[in-house]
Amino acid sequence: MDKLFMEFKEVLCARASVREYADEKISREVLERLVDAGRRAPSARAVEPWEFVAVTDKEILRQLAGLAANGAFVAAAAAAIVVFCRETKYYLEDGCAATENILLAATSAGLGACWIAGDKKEYAQKVTALLGAPAGMKLISIISVGVPVQNIKQVKRRSLEQVFHWEIF
Numbered sequence: 001m002d003k004l005f006m007e008f009k010e011v012l013c014a015r016a017s018v019r020e021y022a023d024e025k026i027s028r029e030v031l032e033r034l035v036d037a038g039r040r041a042p043s044a045r046a047v048e049p050w051e052f053v054a055v056t057d058k059e060i061l062r063q064l065a066g067l068a069a070n071g072a073f074v075a076a077a078a079a080a081i082v083v084f085c086r087e088t089k090y091y092l093e094d095g096c097a098a099t100e101n102i103l104l105a106a107t108s109a110g111l112g113a114c115w116i117a118g119d120k121k122e123y124a125q126k127v128t129a130l131l132g133a134p135a136g137m138k139l140i141s142i143i144s145v146g147v148p149v150q151n152i153k154q155v156k157r158r159s160l161e162q163v164f165h166w167e168i169f
């Protein structure tokens, strides 16, 4: 149990957004494992509203990069996992939980990944159309994935003391 906890803590502390990638491919099997982590997320009333599109085609990655305002780096990624949800009451929470699971799984596999915003973005419908998803699907996130080129930099975080409140706010 201790060992399991340590392994999880290492992954948790190692995760960071990675936006630069080596020119190396990632296999379908690895991408399936990342999506397998995503689909294990909790979802409200266990509705599992998610669908995941794994993209490795360079031209489609380039087009995704052209659409996603702050995601130009996806063009140089080995892959993107695009997370969609059908519109349920808690689709956004469910899809975000799945997205975080995928980011942690990518870190655990020694890969670099970055969450690129989807829901609320004006390009959401264009991404939906580009990937041939049904019109009513909500774009949750585009997750770029690749082999990191350099040591992963951690963003400084607020301390535990700053965010932890005991009994009352």
Ligand SMILES: Cc1cc2nc3c(=O)[nH]c(=O)nc-3n(C[C@H](O)[C@H](O)[C@H](O)COP(=O)(O)O)c2cc1C
Binding pocket: 015, 016, 017, 018, 019, 070, 071, 114, 115, 116, 117, 118, 153, 154, 155
């Ligand atoms: C909802 C959401 C949307 C995000 N959208 C983008 C994005 O469009 N482009 C990007 O480069 N990073 C995006 N990020 C990544 C954040 O910038 C990043 O998580 C934050 O700077 C903290 O850094 P860290 O992930 O390395 O800890 C997004 C993260 C979240 C949670």
